[in-house]
Amino acid sequence: MARYAKRFHAAAxxxxxxxxxxxxxxxxxxxxxxxxRRSGSAGRELAEALGMDPASAAAAATAMLADEHPVVLSATAVWGLPEDGTQSLRAWLAALPSSTETGPIPAQPDLDRWADDHTLGLINTFPVQVPAEAVLLMATALASRVSWRDPFDIVPAEELRAGSAWAGRLTRVLSSPVRGHHGFIVTTEEAGDVIVHVAEAKVEPGEPGLSVLSVAAAPEIPPATVLAAAHTLAVELHEAGPFGQWPPQTGHLPGRRSLYDLPLGEAPLWTITEEPALTYGREERYRSVLPCWSAESEHDLSREVFGFPAALRVLEPVIGASGLDLKAKQSAVARYSRYGFEAAAVTVLMAVTGLPPEGVVRSAELRFGHPYAVVAVATDERPAEQAPWHGVPVFSAWVSDPDDVPAEEAG
Incomplete structure (x- = not known):
């Protein structure tokens, strides 16, 4: 999964x-x-994107979704497919996680509600507008909202130092307290020396939680490279042991630098000082200074690099369709503050039957600017023999003295 994350950010x-x-x-x-076995090149391309064979990826996803995480909410949906379709379609639907929502494609307001319900209200608009030609709609939702185990302290933004462009733009920034936060310096293969801050969510002892890593490298390192290093570190840190047992010994974390191996004084990413203290041996202490931030993003995932075109090519023979148009998109939001972190994302794959070629559209604006007739007609979509009211005019009017739109309805 970390491999896909690096691929994703490199393209995003x-x-x-x-x-x-x-x-x-x-x-x-x-x-x-x-x-x-019959997926051919599409199956191989999907495996390349996933970083493993598709069956193993499906099993891993099913295991994750079946084991509900207490602070990372998840939901999946596959809409638009008949449950009594081909044998291969029935087999695929049966293999989906039991929590996956299925059925007809919901109306747009219901899709917006689905996004809102499964993202803690952080995303209230479904990422795509779904046309009548859509034959398949798939979605995942992830959301989390946590409070820090210990809130940050607040310090003047000048503590970011003169080398930061933000020091003059911001007034106040965050400073990590002694407890519930961790900091260190690591040499990474991707980005060289980086600084790392880890803030932990407040959870009951022994309960699953959320740790949020902030990773900074030298300013000239490209963002995708720093993000790749951050994903590598996230995996390595959790392999080094629970954060409750931190700080891990230098030998337990590849590349971790001891402060006693670094020179005293200023560096672009840190300042190291030394003073006498009552402590056993040589103690290392870290304090991180970083800003609050928030972000909202929309990502078009329709390019081959993200894997969705290959996924649709795998699905087409299963759902009994071909030549479908793809739209894949993700909406994501996040906020990092003194007291906690919240984030959510909704990812969508939509398959649409081929739309007609480009032509000419002629439009008319109809203006009812002089007296006109109105007729209200009863309707009933049942068979004619069961619908005696269908097509019967019930009310009629001639409009020659119109009213203005009431002020309370003009908003």
Whole structure:
């Protein structure tokens, strides 16, 4: 999954923003259950994107979604497919996680409500507008809202030092307290020396939680490279042991630098000082200074690099369609503050039957600017013999003295 995250960010662009590569990976993995021996090149391309064979990815996704995480909420949906379809379609639907919502494609307001319900209210608009030609709609939602184990302290922004462009633009920034936060310096393969801050969510002892890593490298290192290093560190840190046992010994974390191996004084990313203290041996202490931030992003995932075109090619023979148009998109939001962190993402794969070629559209604006007739007619869509009211005019009017729109309705 970390491999896909690196691939995702390398293609997503370098501007300020947030994403959930996991949300996209889970959606691809759900498609992986449909990839059999006959998937051919599409199955191989999907495996390349997933970083493993599609069946293994599907099993991993199913295991994750079946084991509900207490602070990372998740939801999946596959809409638009008949439950009594072909054998391969029935087999794929049966292989989906039991929590996956299925059925007809909901109306747009219901899709917006689905996004809102499954993202703690952080995303209240479904990422795509769904046309009548849509034959398949798949979605994943991930959301989390946590409070820090210990809130940050507040310090003047000048503590970011003169080398930071933010020091003159911001007034106040965050400073890590002694407890519930961790900091260190690591040499990474991707980005060289980086500084790392880890803030932990407030959870009951022994309960699953959320740790948020902030990783900074030298300013000239490209964002995608720093993000790749951050994902590598996230995996390595959790392999080094629970954060409750921190700080891990230098030998337990590849590349971790001891402060006693670094020179005293100023460096672009840190300042190291030394003073006498009552302590056993040589103690290392860290304090991180970083800003609050928030972001909202929209990601078009329709390019081959994200894996969704290959996923649709795997699905087409299963759902009995071909030549479908793809739209894949992710909406993501996040906020990092003194007291906690919240984030959500909704990822969508939509397949649409081929739209007609480009032509000419002629439009008319109809203006009822002089007296006109109105007739109200009863309707009933049942068969004619069961619908005696159908087509019967009930009320009629001639409008020659119109009213203005009431002020309370003009908003």
């Amino acid at each position: 662009g370098e501007g300020h923003g947030v994403a959930s590569p996991l949300g996209a990976w889970l959606l691809l993995a759900l498609c992986g259950a449909a990839a059999g």
